[in-house]
Amino acid sequence: MKLFSIIIFFIFFNTQQISANEASNWLKKEIDIILNSYKNTNMSKETRFLIVEDTINYNFAGAGIAKFVAGDSWVLANKENKKKYIKLFKRHLALNISSMMEGYSHQKYQLKNTDFDSHSKVSLIEMEIYHDNGSLTVTWRVKKSKERYYIIDLLVANISLVITKRSEFNSMLKNINNSLEELNILLEQQNKISYDKIIN
Amino acid sequence: MIDVAEKIGLEQQQEDFGQTLATWGIGDGFYIVLPIFGPSNIRDTAGMILTYVTDPVNAYAISENEEWILPARTATNALDQRSRIIDEVNALRNNSIDYYAAVRSSYYQNRKAAILNIDDNSQTPLPLISIEFE
Numbered sequence: 001m002k003l004f005s006i007i008i009f010f011i012f013f014n015t016q017q018i019s020a021n022e023a024s025n026w027l028k029k030e031i032d033i034i035l036n037s038y039k040n041t042n043m044s045k046e047t048r049f050l051i052v053e054d055t056i057n058y059n060f061a062g063a064g065i066a067k068f069v070a071g072d073s074w075v076l077a078n079k080e081n082k083k084k085y086i087k088l089f090k091r092h093l094a095l096n097i098s099s100m101m102e103g104y105s106h107q108k109y110q111l112k113n114t115d116f117d118s119h120s121k122v123s124l125i126e127m128e129i130y131h132d133n134g135s136l137t138v139t140w141r142v143k144k145s146k147e148r149y150y151i152i153d154l155l156v157a158n159i160s161l162v163i164t165k166r167s168e169f170n171s172m173l174k175n176i177n178n179s180l181e182e183l184n185i186l187l188e189q190q191n192k193i194s195y196d197k198i199i200n
Numbered sequence: 201m202i203d204v205a206e207k208i209g210l211e212q213q214q215e216d217f218g219q220t221l222a223t224w225g226i227g228d229g230f231y232i233v234l235p236i237f238g239p240s241n242i243r244d245t246a247g248m249i250l251t252y253v254t255d256p257v258n259a260y261a262i263s264e265n266e267e268w269i270l271p272a273r274t275a276t277n278a279l280d281q282r283s284r285i286i287d288e289v290n291a292l293r294n295n296s297i298d299y300y301a302a303v304r305s306s307y308y309q310n311r312k313a314a315i316l317n318i319d320d321n322s323q324t325p326l327p328l329i330s331i332e333f334e
Contacts, residue, residue, distance in 0.1 A: 061329050061331050064329040064330045064331055065327075065329055067330065068327055068328060068329050068330075092295065095295050096291055096292075096295045099290065099291035099294055099295055100287055100288055100291040102287075103286070103287025103288075103290070103291070104287065120326055122326065131283075131284065134284060136284060136285070139324075141326070143329075143331055145331035150331050152327070152329040152331070153326070153327055153329070155324050156285070156288050157285065157310060158309060158310055158312075158313035158318060158324050159306045159309045159310055159324075160309060160324055160325070160327065162327045162329070163305065163309060163325070163327055164292075164302050164305045164306050164309070165302075166305075166327070167301055167302070167304070167305030168296055168297060168298045168301045168302040168305065169297070169298075170301075171298045171300075171301030172297050172298045172301070183297075186297055187297060190295070190296075190297045193294075194294055194295045197294050
């Protein structure tokens with residue numbers, strides 16, 4: 001009975017470790033696609049951003065994050081506004097992440113600890129960014145669904161990107177009577193400003 | 201000079217009077233943005249004043265009539281802190297629809313982690329994201 005318990009424990013532990021390592025290898029590949037595009041000086045800024053945007057849109061749970069960030073306004077909005085909002089939010093997310101990753105492209109990084117939380121089924125992958133005067137830990141929260149991985153959050157110094165975005169959007173939505181239609185107008189304007197900053 | 205506590209498993213934690221006041225049950229008060237120091241609240245501002253007054257280097261500088269050291273140290277520390285997260289700050293500023301609200305949220309998340317001595321990102325609350333929606 002004791003031996004059986006030990007075998008079960010090792011099988012369980014190994015399965016968790018395999019899941020965590022699989023997620024880590026996948027993430028490293030995707031991060032390298034983004035960082036290598038920044039290192040390629042022959043590429044135009046527009047092309048570079050499109051590659052980064054495609055990679056981010058494919059790997060982030062953009063629609064799920066958009067719904068979470070919209071909060072109560074999501075329920076009040078019609079189908080057309082929801083669809084437009086998801087499209088705009090995905091670009092907004094890509095602009096945020098690419099702007100941050102551009103800074104990392106000149107620094108060394110290393111994927112460190114990878115843990116799998118069996119309760120929430122979320123893998124936590126720690127990435128250490130090395131600056132001249134120290135290092136910074138960035139944690140990626142990754143979840144598997146339909147045989148592929150999705151990034152559901154990004155944490156820098158205990159600050160969650162998704163929770164920060166939710167606070168930011170809720171603050172804005174309070175000023176516009178929780179109208180997703182109004183938010184779409186503001187988001188479209190902001191995306192244009194952010195895009196111009198990245199391209200120029 | 202000698203860290204004897206680390207040998208028995210007690211890791212160094214950055215603490216300030218703002219955190220002490222929080223553990224005594226004192227609430228945040230309203231959110232404010234201070235020149236040079238950046239985001240804060242009433243409790244943490246009071247805590248920061250106490251921290252600066254009781255800092256041995258600052259106390260020594262005052263006793264030696266070298267008060268100019270205080271703002272110089274403060275500005276250097278502020279610049280050092282900012283330089284560590286400059287990429288993230290720039291990304292936030294360039295891409296926020298409400299920069300003020302984004303900074304406020306970041307500040308409160310960071311302070312909550314400091315008060316609870318969470319130095320591990322994995323303990324940060326997990327947002328409820330539905331993957332099935334993709």
